[in-house]
Amino acid sequence: MRINKKLLPLVTLSAVLVGMSGCSQRISALNDTIKLAFIGDDDVKLTTEQVKANPYASIYAKLDDMPQAFIALAFAEPQVTLSSIRPTPDTLELKWLSADKGMLVTRNGRLVKTHNLLAGNLVAIASTQPDPLLLGLHLSNTPKMWTRTLDWQPNYHFGYIASSQFNFIAEENILINDTPTQALHFSEMVSIAALDIHYQNEFWIKPNNGQVIKSRQKIAPNLPFIDITLLKPFAS
Template sequence: MKNCKIGRKALALTGALFALSGCSQKFQDVQDTMSLALFGIDDVVVSADTVNDLPYASLYAKTDDGGQAFMVLGYANPSMSNLADPTHHFQLKWLSATGEMLVTEYGRIVKTINLLGGNLSASYSHQADPLALGLLKSATPHVWTRKVDWQPGYHSGYTLESRFQLQGENTLMVNEKPVSTVHVIEHVHAPQLDITFENEFWLHPKTGHVIASIQTPAPGLPRIELTVLKPFSGVSQ
């Protein structure tokens, strides 16, 4: 029964990837990518040539209690978040082993599905996320408040108060190439729980797009490290 379930997930994800890849994509290429996305072992490393040859976006993801996974973009839907300029902003759904999913908007994790250790059910705010506004712009506020829901425990409506602090420039190795970034720390406080933690983002110095990050989706959940290997061409990550 377990194999049948995995098979159905593989077929569904193959269909999604094939639709995204376009008519010119060889089916064998899709099958090769599926073997990485669905059945990759811990600490998967994909060559830069393979990443560049794939016709869809991809990233590395790593949790505190797991190895590095290679994830591919399965869906890109218009963002429903409160943005100053919603044009060309999307909610990106990244797929990996046996149905695990990360959902991001402009680089922030806003939902997770089927992750061990717990999942972020929702993230919402009446204010635009500074990452969406362009955190490196002088007019962008460096404070932000949102609410999150997460499981296990059916936690709902907990407030998170953020303060962003620029740390300076860093060079990261991304897809086997050095990339200049601006390092930002997001100091997060959950007042109802009296818990504090930090998220880290590495931004493109010109566009402000998130290239890499270390995020705690909600209080008590495992941290997730993301590195965008090939960005979705339609939006910032």
């Protein structure tokens, strides 16, 4: 990103096709649905009615102490390396695009890549093991440990091994767009042994299907945290 509003909210997208095998969603003239200029120094907050009226998948995103932004889905694409997991809306790479071309890429709520963020970017995640978030942390047989490699910039950090331990915290009632929502709260303790770095991600998931509805994740070691709240999920 070129300016110091790292996640300015999306105010218009014209005729963007969300392309993927077997399903599609068209984002067309978003201003026709949400006619507000969301660029400023204050948190963006839509009313429940505005979120419901908007037909497109959407999130709130907040980077550290920057203002909260409303961001709509730009693309949904299959993740080709997940051959062992049947493709569903939760195993797609969802690409959320901000007004100044910053992009967050998520997979069932997991931040897997970023583009054009001023502080730095997560370039890639790679693992021979499925992410427990994809398998469903709500299931008792889901592994609660996970290892993957991380690539991030600046300074060309590639191939660092990250080890995670997931722990159940509690059943909680959280507000999603002013609606009380039941969620299972999990922490993810992440260790980068080669750098002696440790940090904790947080995930809130739906008890019935494991969908991540809220999270606080570090973009990459030495980069900021980002809070993501799912307002309207993508549906194929």
